Amino acid sequence: MKRRKFLQKASVSGLGVFAASSILACKTEQESDKTQNKQNGTSTIVKPLVIATWNTPLAVETAAKILERGGSALEAVEEGCRIEEANEEGQSVGKGGLPDRDGNVTLDACIMDEKGNYGAVLCVKNIKHVISVARKVMEDTPHVMLVGEGAEQFAVSQGFEKEDLLTESSRKAWEKWKEKSEYKPIINIENHDTIGMLAIDNNGDISGACTTSGLAYKMAGRVGDSPIIGGGLFVDNEIGGAAATGLGEEVLKTVGSFLIVELMRQGKSPQEACEEAIARIVNKPNSDYKNFQVGYIAVNKKGETGAYSIHEWFSYNIYKNKENKNIKSDFILNRKQ
Ligand code: SD4
Numbered sequence: 001m002k003r004r005k006f007l008q009k010a011s012v013s014g015l016g017v018f019a020a021s022s023i024l025a026c027k028t029e030q031e032s033d034k035t036q037n038k039q040n041g042t043s044t045i046v047k048p049l050v051i052a053t054w055n056t057p058l059a060v061e062t063a064a065k066i067l068e069r070g071g072s073a074l075e076a077v078e079e080g081c082r083i084e085e086a087n088e089e090g091q092s093v094g095k096g097g098l099p100d101r102d103g104n105v106t107l108d109a110c111i112m113d114e115k116g117n118y119g120a121v122l123c124v125k126n127i128k129h130v131i132s133v134a135r136k137v138m139e140d141t142p143h144v145m146l147v148g149e150g151a152e153q154f155a156v157s158q159g160f161e162k163e164d165l166l167t168e169s170s171r172k173a174w175e176k177w178k179e180k181s182e183y184k185p186i187i188n189i190e191n192h193d194t195i196g197m198l199a200i201d202n203n204g205d206i207s208g209a210c211t212t213s214g215l216a217y218k219m220a221g222r223v224g225d226s227p228i229i230g231g232g233l234f235v236d237n238e239i240g241g242a243a244a245t246g247l248g249e250e251v252l253k254t255v256g257s258f259l260i261v262e263l264m265r266q267g268k269s270p271q272e273a274c275e276e277a278i279a280r281i282v283n284k285p286n287s288d289y290k291n292f293q294v295g296y297i298a299v300n301k302k303g304e305t306g307a308y309s310i311h312e313w314f315s316y317n318i319y320k321n322k323e324n325k326n327i328k329s330d331f332i333l334n335r336k337q
Contacts (some may be wrong), residue, residue: 046303073207090193095214114205196243224248232257246294270298270306
């Protein structure tokens with residue numbers, strides 16, 4: 001009852017003009033997918049295609065260029081993610097990521113290829129390009145996951161450079177946080193840059209990648225959804241792929257990305273599948289969803305895409321038909337119940 005009231009209030013108070021424009025943007029995107037598939041016949045794949053969480057135009061452009069010159073979806077998502085890992089201004093991924101509560105930046109990443117292979121590294125210090133380390137785990141070890149010091153040692157043995165990932169501005173932010181040391185790792189709703197990326201190459205093959213520094217000021221050793229198969233990322237080349245951002249604990253408890261791919265397998269569109277995965281979180285008894293954000297992106301084998309979040313302000317970049325656009329996602333609090 002309480003939740004219903006809140007949802008009604010949220011929708012009538014009209015969360016602003018942006019809400020309307022986001023739905024419009026999102027609907028237009030879904031409609032254009034449909035029109036294009038009609039024109040092409042349903043068996044035609046929209047390719048090459050890249051979709052990534054948040055406002056990540058350079059990462060998407062980098063991936064798109066690789067696809068346009070005939071590169072694989074795997075190469076595209078790895079190189080795209082590396083752009084955000086190297087961007088020191090982004091404070092949720094790679095170098096410049098906000099540290100845990102002890103001041104250590106620890107990174108998580110995973111990657112999946114079109115054959116259903118998976119590789120991941122969790123809680124890694126001192127190595128910026130963890131997405132590439134995850135790929136090495138996938139391709140050059142008999143394992144799928146390496147953690148902490150073992151992952152760091154493996155990276156160094158593979159020629160990755162060790163560096164201090166804590167930038168001056170992230171150190172200052174941490175020091176400010178320490179003044180109160182309030183342990184409230186609530187995900188900021190408006191803006192992140194954890195990148196989950198999905199791509200379809202010219203062969204029609206799908207791969208995906210996801211890389212993050214996780215929640216700011218998290219407990220030492222905390223790992224979220226991003227490097228976990230089926231949580232922050234899942235790809236099944238016969239069906240499609242999905243990636244998540246936001247409060248990882250909630251994504252993990254609903255196995256969000258796997259759920260979306262399985263819903264698409266059952267016939268749902270990527271948009272419908274993302275909406276159902278968000279609804280699973282929001283409709284849990286006593287869900288505290290007002291206080292956290294989760295956002296999903298998805299693509300199916302035809303190159304139709306979907307995106308959905310709990311709160312406003314989630315956006316994604318998409319490259320298709322030679323255009324790279326940032327689109328505001330539709331969100332569940334925008335709906336009347
Ligand atoms: C996590 N899902 O570690 C990540 C955080 C995130 O943008 O997406 N931040 O829970």
